[in-house]
Amino acid sequence: MSLTYKDSGVDKEAGYEEVKLIKPLIKKTYRDGVISDIGGFSGLFELNKDKYEKPVLVSGTDGVGTKLKIAFELDKHDTIGEDCVAMCVNDILCQGAEPLFFLDYISTGKLVPEKMSEIVEGVANGCVKGGCALIGGETAEMPGLYEENEYDLAGFAVGIVDKDKIIDxxxxxxxxxxxxxxxxxxxxxxxxxxxxxxxxxxxxxxxxxxxxxxxxxxxxxxxxxxxxxxxxxxxxxxxxxxxxxxxxxxxxxxxxxxxxxxxxxxxxxxxxxxxxxxxxxxxxxxxxxxxxxxxxxxxxxxxxxxxxxxxxxxxxxxxxxxxxxxxxxxxxxxxxxxxxxxxx
CATH class of the missing domain: 3.90.650.10 (PurM-like C-terminal domain)
Incomplete structure (x- = not known):
């Protein structure tokens, strides 16, 4: 019998199932400017150049840290994504920027579609509160690097501000x-x-x-x-x-x-x-x-x-x-x- 990727601990079918579960969650975050859909190689966002005289993009990235350990122990994963969005969006707001879009990255020891969907639900809820669209992300299954029930979560936000209105x-x-x-x-x-x-x-x-x-x-x-x-x-x-x-x-x-x-x-x-x-x-x-x-x-x-x-x-x-x-x-x-x- 020939080996398969699944024999090494990576389940591609679980990844496909996750995508099905998170698509409606992501859709609810869409705002004006989003011109791509889930499943492409990148997210596309069109800037409204008429709204800004000198548009400047503002970016921020962060994770959630060991607060994740609390989520693991309680087996509750539907809010931790909101933390990730907050840590990124709140930073770019400090420059006076309007949040535009967000991307997330989840790495885990074992990809359980329902658990990943809960995490993305929190990310999506955070994006709605933050006024930014979730236009992309990545989920990586890494057996041997993470325990089966563990994961890490990081995010990246982009906003926009007029150069003359940057808060410094x-x-x-x-x-x-x-x-x-x-x-x-x-x-x-x-x-x-x-x-x-x-x-x-x-x-x-x-x-x-x-x-x-x-x-x-x-x-x-x-x-x-x-x-x-x-x-x-x-x-x-x-x-x-x-x-x-x-x-x-x-x-x-x-x-x-x-x-x-x-x-x-x-x-x-x-x-x-x-x-x-x-x-x-x-x-x-x-x-x-x-x-x-x-x-x-x-x-x-x-x-x-x-x-x-x-x-x-x-x-x-x-x-x-x-x-x-x-x-x-x-x-x-x-x-x-x-x-x-x-x-x-």
């Missing part, structure tokens, strides 16, 4: 600017190696443990998808002059806020103004974690930080409240080289 904090943020913030939905998709060490090694908890303080089990809390900020940020950039934006990801407030600041300016943050979710205070308590370590690892309740002139901050806050978006005023830009000063 290093050029535009000034002393005296107000610092506003949009809340996170929870831990998002960063720091999960630390989260897992605290929960599993320090406390010996399992993901099904119900936590009274948060009103749910740990698995449900930790799998909350990363919030996607397309609606509030695109609305803000169309109505107001936004001087700079930071997406608070790995490295927390200490690392990400200075990425938008010019030299010689510091963000003076009053953390008492942040509505920090209970999960963060619990992680700090359970792991006996220093305050600075928390703020340099997790978002601590802040998903996006942005900078505006002091004289328009109230109008900006009113606009966000009117579209039912929560916003905190958390500080002011001052002279200094510290990058971030957190006042507790």
């Amino acid at each position: 904090g290093k050029k535009n943020i000034k002393e005296g600017d107000a610092i506003l913030a949009l809340p996170s939905s929870g831990v998002h998709s960063n720091g999960f190696s630390f989260v897992r060490k605290i929960i599993f090694e320090e406390k010996d908890y399992d993901l099904y443990k119900f936590i009274d303080e948060i009103g749910t089990d740990l698995g449900t809390e930790l799998l909350k998808p990363t919030k996607i900020y397309t609606k509030p940020l695109l609305g803000l950039t169309k109505k107001f002059e936004i001087n700079g934006i930071s997406h608070i990801t790995g490295g927390g407030l200490y690392e990400n806020i200075p990425r938008a600041l010019p030299k010689g300016l510091t963000a003076n943050i009053d953390v008492s103004k942040i509505n920090t979710q209970k999960i963060f205070t619990l992680l700090q308590e359970w792991g006996k974690v220093d305050v600075k370590e928390m703020y340099s690892t997790f978002n601590m309740g802040v998903g996006i930080v942005f900078f505006v002139n002091e004289n328009i901050k109230e109008e900006v806050k009113k606009y966000l409240n009117d579209i039912e978006e929560e916003v905190f005023e958390i500080g002011k830009v001052i002279k200094g080289d510290e990058g971030v000063i957190l006042c507790h």
Whole structure:
């Protein structure tokens, strides 16, 4: 008997079945500009050149990290794709870009069509929330490299912005600017190696443990998808002059806020103004974690930080409240080289 590809652990038929399952999920993400269909060698997107005087493409790529381990343990895969979209789209929004399209890459030890379809369902839902079309992707079955029940997930987003409207904090943020913030939905998709060490090694908890303080089990809390900020940020950039934006990801407030600041300016943050979710205070308590370590690892309740002139901050806050978006005023830009000063 001759060997087949399937004998090595790769099932081509399962791949064909996956494509059948995900086609309707992908179709729901399509928007103006998509001119290709699933099954080609590449995705095609036509730019509306009349909409922009000097169009600039903006790209971002990211993965989900070890948050995937939580999905594996719970065997729940329909939200993790939304995290992947969020991590890419939120980054390009920081430049003032409108998301256009997204591509994903899934590699796994054993291709189970239904599981892959669940992952892509999350990606598609994230694309709908992010306003971008899912125009391509790849699923790779890699026995021997991954365990059968494991996979990795990465994504790539492209957006567009007029060159004269690019948001560049290093050029535009000034002393005296107000610092506003949009809340996170929870831990998002960063720091999960630390989260897992605290929960599993320090406390010996399992993901099904119900936590009274948060009103749910740990698995449900930790799998909350990363919030996607397309609606509030695109609305803000169309109505107001936004001087700079930071997406608070790995490295927390200490690392990400200075990425938008010019030299010689510091963000003076009053953390008492942040509505920090209970999960963060619990992680700090359970792991006996220093305050600075928390703020340099997790978002601590802040998903996006942005900078505006002091004289328009109230109008900006009113606009966000009117579209039912929560916003905190958390500080002011001052002279200094510290990058971030957190006042507790």
